[in-house]
Structures are given as structure tokens and as C-alpha cells.
Amino acid sequence: MSWTNWAGTLSAAPDRVLTPRDAGEVEQLLESAVQQGRRLRPVGSGHSFTDIAVPRQDQVCLDRLSGVVTADVHTGLVRVLGGTPLHVLGPTLWALGLALPNLGDIDRQTIAGALATGTHGTGGRLHGIAAAVTGLTIVTPARGSVRCSATQEPDLFQAARVGLGALGIVTEVELQCVPAYRLHAVERPERIDAVLERIDTEVEANRHVDLYWFPHTDRAMVKRNNLVPDDHAARPLPRWRARLDDDLLSNRVFELTCRAAAARPRLTPRINAVAARALSAREYADRSYRVFCTQRDVRFVESEYAVPRAALVPALTELRGWVERSGEHIAFPVEVRFIAADDVWLSTAYQRETAYIAVHQFHRMRREPYFEAFEAIVAAHDGRPHWGKVHTLDADRLGRLYPRFGDFRSVRDQVDPTRVLANDYLDRVLGP
Ligand SMILES: Cc1cc2nc3c(=O)[nH]c(=O)nc-3n(C[C@H](O)[C@H](O)[C@H](O)COP(=O)(O)OP(=O)(O)OC[C@H]3O[C@@H](n4cnc5c(N)ncnc54)[C@H](O)[C@@H]3O)c2cc1C
Structure with a gap:
């Protein structure tokens, strides 16, 4: 069982590759990781250039959690499973008369993987993909499955929209889409x-x-x-x-x-x-x-x-x-x-x-x-x-660049106090 990232610059040999079939199985495998003291790392399509997705022990792959769950074509609110690749999402939204307001320049990433590193496109009046997120379901080591939005668990929501895969496994994402264009x-x-x-x-x-x-x-x-x-x-x-x-x-x-x-x-x-x-x-x-x-x-x-x-x-x-x-x-x-x-x-x-x-x-x-x-x-x-592209900064320096860095770390302490999700990259950029 060997894994490499897209660029071929990083590799790993996870003890196990876990492929849950639904959100319930994600909860179970996080629960047993907590009980057994094992380390888990979610992975998307492996398109990051940093070691952000490299596992210490087990890798969790959401290939089987893919697709649109609900779509309201009037409000444009669409719920998708965390493992949905962007190349599946684009045509599916189009068929519903909807689209994301902006995208990056490839579509191989999963939605949860793209969000975790702050994936963005270009547009001086537009935002990165995370700004289109209006709700998330995230399975955390300490609190199990939590649904969050701007009004429900707002701190977890603000942290998890670009969450580095450090807070939990995102099983569902609610997106504010716009009419197809x-x-x-x-x-x-x-x-x-x-x-x-x-x-x-x-x-x-x-x-x-x-x-x-x-x-x-x-x-x-x-x-x-x-x-x-x-x-x-x-x-x-x-x-x-x-x-x-x-x-x-x-x-x-x-x-x-x-x-x-x-x-x-x-x-x-x-x-x-x-x-x-x-x-x-x-x-x-x-x-x-x-x-x-x-x-x-x-x-x-x-x-x-x-x-x-x-x-x-x-x-x-x-x-x-x-x-x-x-x-x-x-x-x-x-x-x-x-x-x-x-x-x-x-x-x-x-x-x-x-x-x-x-x-x-x-x-x-x-x-x-x-x-x-x-x-x-x-x-x-x-x-x-960019959290998914080569850099050498550490928590000290990043803390001075992000006004809410301390708040992010507090949320991490609450949802993953025993660092089930930790890897070397997170130790460096967030601290152990
Ligand atoms: C050719 C190429 C072009 C690119 N173009 C752009 C671009 O235009 N704009 C841009 O901003 N970036 C771009 N990137 C970078 C890329 O968008 C990011 O690295 C993105 O995070 C990769 O998504 P992925 O699905 O491959 O995730 P991975 O690289 O596999 O994982 C990234 C992070 O997501 C976490 N993660 C994965 N699934 C979950 C989950 N279900 N819950 C919680 N965390 C999860 C992982 O733990 C890890 O921390 C490009 C990369 C490549 C190789």
C-alpha cells in the first residue's frame, strides 16, 4: 500500500487505507482511532505539493462519499459529500442550472481536499472556494459528528472552512451556488x-x-x-x-x-x-x-x-x-x-x-x-x-500572518486534543 502525491515528490506507506461507505462509518473509525490511540489522516486526490496529507499511520479516503445529497435550485444551496471530485461537481451542478462562483485551474481535487488548503482561482471581486461554503458536517475525534454554519457552532465553522484537515473529517459540504454561467x-x-x-x-x-x-x-x-x-x-x-x-x-x-x-x-x-x-x-x-x-x-x-x-x-x-x-x-x-x-x-x-x-x-x-x-x-x-504548495513557514511565523491563528488553534485543542489527525506538516505549521 504505497501512496504518492500528484507531483511524485512525496510518498507514504500507510498501515491501512480506510474507505468508509458513509458518514456513520467515518464516525466509527474515528471513535476506534481515539480508543486505540491510532493516527489517521484524510486524503483527497493527493494534489498537494506539501506533506499536508501524508499519514503517520492510517489514511482515510472518501472515494465512496461522492455526489450531490440535496440541491435547492431556487436558493442555490447544494449539499455535496466530502469526497466529491470537482470534475464530477461541475457537470452535475450544470445539469441543475447551477455553478460555483469561481474555481481554480484544475478540477481533479475533491471538494473537502480543495477546501482544506484554501484552493482558489482568480477574480478581483471574487473569492476562493471556501467562501462559498455555508455549512459543513465534520466528524471530529473529540466531539463526533458536528454540523456547523455561520450561526451553528460558528467558531468551528470559521476554522473548518479552511481547516487543513486538522479538525476532523469533512463528510458533507453545503455550498452557495450561483445560476450556471x-x-x-x-x-x-x-x-x-x-x-x-x-x-x-x-x-x-x-x-x-x-x-x-x-x-x-x-x-x-x-x-x-x-x-x-x-x-x-x-x-x-x-x-x-x-x-x-x-x-x-x-x-x-x-x-x-x-x-x-x-x-x-x-x-x-x-x-x-x-x-x-x-x-x-x-x-x-x-x-x-x-x-x-x-x-x-x-x-x-x-x-x-x-x-x-x-x-x-x-x-x-x-x-x-x-x-x-x-x-x-x-x-x-x-x-x-x-x-x-x-x-x-x-x-x-x-x-x-x-x-x-x-x-x-x-x-x-x-x-x-x-x-x-x-x-x-x-x-x-x-x-x-498556500497551505498545499511548497513553503517552509512554521507556527511562529504563521501566527504573525493570521490574526485568528490563535483562535484556530483553540478550536483544534477542543476537537482534537489528543492529535489523532496530526502529522509532521501540522506539527510544523500549527505546533504539536
Ligand atoms: C496541477 C495542479 C494544479 C493546481 N491548481 C490549483 C489552483 O488553481 N488553485 C489552488 O488554490 N490550488 C491549486 N492546486 C493545489 C490543490 O488545489 C490543493 O493542494 C488541494 O488541497 C488538493 O486537493 P486534494 O483533493 O488533492 O487533497 P489532498 O492534497 O489529498 O489533501 C489536501 C488536504 O485536505 C485534507 N482532506 C482531504 N479530504 C478531507 C476530508 N474529507 N476532510 C478533511 N480534510 C480532508 C487532507 O488531510 C489534506 O490536509 C493545484 C495542484 C495541482 C497538482
Whole structure:
């Protein structure tokens, strides 16, 4: 029984992989873990780059708790089981005439796994997925199954919306959905300096803005997604074009260019320059969940930090300077996204208008100097790390970045006083 994360950078050999059939079985297995002093760790799709999901003893997988439980198409409130993958949720909601207000750029995660690390997309007036949660059912080691919302067990609710898998096993999530919508996507290469000069206007004027800067070049791919009216005839990409872009250029050819860069790192700047120009402009409209999510087959490792919106340009400028000076070769684009401030205790956008900077490196290439330099740059701007992406911060530092960190730890002490759910990652970021 061996487990690895998506990037292939972490592995584990759990004593047992427990696959409960329903919430009742989740309660039983937590009860017996408490009685026997065993350590359990819930796992989703294994898409985190940090060791957040790595078990000490047993792993709990909610594959069998998947699907929509109830849906009120008038209010948009939908209850889904914790193990539901986002790629199942999108089409199911669409069939009900509903959608999530925002999503990240892949849909392989489970809903509970995505929530646990604060998964987000982009949109200066929108939030991460956790902000759409209006209720949770969570099975905790000390208190059994608890239903929580803004008015019922409010502290547990505020903590568990981005709960790091530290408070219990989420068996059900209630989501405030919106009427299904289509997006009009416009993607084109531009000069990064020109985009950054007018970035505030861009974020204001577009529902979603996403930038990919190609290191060693002055080029960025800019993606803007906006609503199209209901009656707008959807113009999805022709099949051949979608396959060429997503399957061939974004995955197969990209894999080859990354391998070439890994074999001859000095070629990286030239490869990036060609790649930045090879990606041509495109425009299409489609269902929102299809526009948000792409297929990612090329394995990489990622670190992402949230900085105050006003710190984006200085932080990115410092990073670009470092890339030029360092002599390191960076094969993957740097991604920039935006999210509005929210009130979720451990959300990276807690009470802060946020810009995200994400650095990636091909899994076969050296990343340590790059990621260290990046962390030093964003640290000076009070950067908060994505909980599921590579970072080195500990409880001491995180406590200074999150005003409600102490409250989160108090809730943890109440619901998991004997640390049934603990692992090395939680020891580091929350303390033992
Ligand atoms: C290719 C790729 C693209 C990505 N794109 C984005 C993006 O656009 N935006 C973004 O923000 N992130 C992104 N991520 C990161 C990813 O969304 C997060 O790491 C997410 O947490 C992974 O979900 P998962 O289901 O794989 O959970 P896992 O990685 O398996 O687990 C994550 C956490 O969830 C906990 N957990 C799982 N199930 C439960 C449960 N039922 N109850 C309680 N806790 C539970 C685990 O214990 C662990 O703490 C990306 C990752 C990859 C590999």
C-alpha cells in the first residue's frame, strides 16, 4: 500500500487505507482511532505539493462519499459529500442550472481536499472556494459528528472552512451556488511591463484575470474571462483546436521542451522565448467550469504566496531581477492571480485584497535556490503561503500572518486534543 502525491515528490506507506461507505462509518473509525490511540489522516486526490496529507499511520479516503445529497435550485444551496471530485461537481451542478462562483485551474481535487488548503482561482471581486461554503458536517475525534454554519457552532465553522484537515473529517459540504454561467475567454501574449502598468484597471474591468510570465523573457500570456449573457450562443473551441492547445501544446510539446531544458539548462531562456511566442491568441466561450479548468499532464513542483494587492508589482519586479541575476534556469511560467478579501480564518485572503504569485519548476529541474529566493522576496511583503504548495513557514511565523491563528488553534485543542489527525506538516505549521 504505497501512496504518492500528484507531483511524485512525496510518498507514504500507510498501515491501512480506510474507505468508509458513509458518514456513520467515518464516525466509527474515528471513535476506534481515539480508543486505540491510532493516527489517521484524510486524503483527497493527493494534489498537494506539501506533506499536508501524508499519514503517520492510517489514511482515510472518501472515494465512496461522492455526489450531490440535496440541491435547492431556487436558493442555490447544494449539499455535496466530502469526497466529491470537482470534475464530477461541475457537470452535475450544470445539469441543475447551477455553478460555483469561481474555481481554480484544475478540477481533479475533491471538494473537502480543495477546501482544506484554501484552493482558489482568480477574480478581483471574487473569492476562493471556501467562501462559498455555508455549512459543513465534520466528524471530529473529540466531539463526533458536528454540523456547523455561520450561526451553528460558528467558531468551528470559521476554522473548518479552511481547516487543513486538522479538525476532523469533512463528510458533507453545503455550498452557495450561483445560476450556471458561461464565460468568454480571451487569451493572448503581451509584454509583461505593459500589463503590470495597468494591472489595477485590468483586475477591475475583468471578472477573472490570470497572467503567466515566462522567466528570462519580457512576455506574458494574459487570460481574461468574462460573463457572456445566457442567450449568447456558446462558441467553444473547435475540437481540433482544443486538442492542439491543451493536449499537444500545453502538455505533450511542453513536456518535451521541459525535458530539453532539464537536459541542457542553458537553453531554457531560448526555449521560453520560443514558447512565449508559440502560444498564439485565442478566444472562445464555454460553460464556466470548462473554461476555468485545464488538463495538467506535465509534472511540476509549485510554491504560491498571497501578498497584499499593492505589493504585487514590487514583489514581481524583485523576482524578475533575481531570475536575471541568479544564473538559475526556470522552465515554467510564473502565474499571477487575484482574489478579494474574505473572512475565513486561515484563508490566504483573510481581510486582505490579495494577489497570488506562484512559482513552478519542472520536477526534473533544480528548484531549491529559486524557491528560497522567492520565499525571501514574498516574506518581506508579509506573504502568506498556500497551505498545499511548497513553503517552509512554521507556527511562529504563521501566527504573525493570521490574526485568528490563535483562535484556530483553540478550536483544534477542543476537537482534537489528543492529535489523532496530526502529522509532521501540522506539527510544523500549527505546533504539536
Ligand atoms: C496541477 C495542479 C494544479 C493546481 N491548481 C490549483 C489552483 O488553481 N488553485 C489552488 O488554490 N490550488 C491549486 N492546486 C493545489 C490543490 O488545489 C490543493 O493542494 C488541494 O488541497 C488538493 O486537493 P486534494 O483533493 O488533492 O487533497 P489532498 O492534497 O489529498 O489533501 C489536501 C488536504 O485536505 C485534507 N482532506 C482531504 N479530504 C478531507 C476530508 N474529507 N476532510 C478533511 N480534510 C480532508 C487532507 O488531510 C489534506 O490536509 C493545484 C495542484 C495541482 C497538482
